[in-house]
Amino acid sequence: MPSKKALVRRPSPRLAEGLVTHVAREKVDVDLAVEQWEAYVGALRAHGWETIEVEPADDCPDSVFVEDTVVMYKNVALITRPGAESRRAETAGVEETVARLGCSVNWIWEPGTLDGGDVLKVGDTIYVGRGGRTNAAGVQQVRAAFEPLGARVVAVPVSKVLHLKSAVTALPDGTVVGHIPKMDMPSLFGRFLPVPEESGAHLVLLGGSKLLMAASAPRTAELLAGLGHEPVVVDIGEFEKLEGCVTCLSVRMRELYS
Numbered sequence: 001m002p003s004k005k006a007l008v009r010r011p012s013p014r015l016a017e018g019l020v021t022h023v024a025r026e027k028v029d030v031d032l033a034v035e036q037w038e039a040y041v042g043a044l045r046a047h048g049w050e051t052i053e054v055e056p057a058d059d060c061p062d063s064v065f066v067e068d069t070v071v072m073y074k075n076v077a078l079i080t081r082p083g084a085e086s087r088r089a090e091t092a093g094v095e096e097t098v099a100r101l102g103c104s105v106n107w108i109w110e111p112g113t114l115d116g117g118d119v120l121k122v123g124d125t126i127y128v129g130r131g132g133r134t135n136a137a138g139v140q141q142v143r144a145a146f147e148p149l150g151a152r153v154v155a156v157p158v159s160k161v162l163h164l165k166s167a168v169t170a171l172p173d174g175t176v177v178g179h180i181p182k183m184d185m186p187s188l189f190g191r192f193l194p195v196p197e198e199s200g201a202h203l204v205l206l207g208g209s210k211l212l213m214a215a216s217a218p219r220t221a222e223l224l225a226g227l228g229h230e231p232v233v234v235d236i237g238e239f240e241k242l243e244g245c246v247t248c249l250s251v252r253m254r255e256l257y258s
């Protein structure tokens, strides 16, 4: 059934200790991050999304990046096993929330690892980035979980960025949008639009032609507006210092059964 709920998770007071892999560490202003997070949640709400807060995980610095802990396909919530050990404790609270919302719950098991940031759904095609956080067993387990439900899983090598969706997302019409310098194999995607900024490749589909985007990608916003899309811009600069994107701060649940 169509639903418009989105999971979010309030930043931990330890946010500044979050992991960095492909960028140099910069000082994070936690108070400003909380303000930016509130504005992000406000933008989701303003566009008709009911936001559901997962109980905060104050001891987990990266817990605000809730997308990495669960992948939704239809009514199934696949609880991940994050590639970074320090993030594994984040999944318990998420599991509780999705179960309460009536999802059918499944899990990635050892030796599999998967971060939700590596999973891009375009219709029934599920691209899974195989990189620093998601291993081959994780990809196989995504296949086993979702192909019987009608999905086709396509594995994509990722070596230049943290996650697949750090470089690639998609427009509402299914066109894949990506920043080529950060992609291993742009040719794996069918209909493809290159964008000039890395963070321009991070799109959250809000509904209709509205696209939630980061303020750090003004040239891409202009490009997309010129193609008839409607960018909704938020500043998430403090999260970008930790390799976070607009995509990773929420999990949209569009096909809840209940």
Ligand SMILES: NC(=O)NCCC[C@H](N)C(=O)O
Pocket: 018, 019, 020, 021, 062, 065, 067, 068, 084, 087, 116, 117, 118, 162, 163, 165, 166, 242, 243, 244, 245, 247, 248
């Ligand atoms: N899906 C995402 O883009 N997640 C960002 C996670 C950033 C966090 N600092 C991490 O390294 O896990």
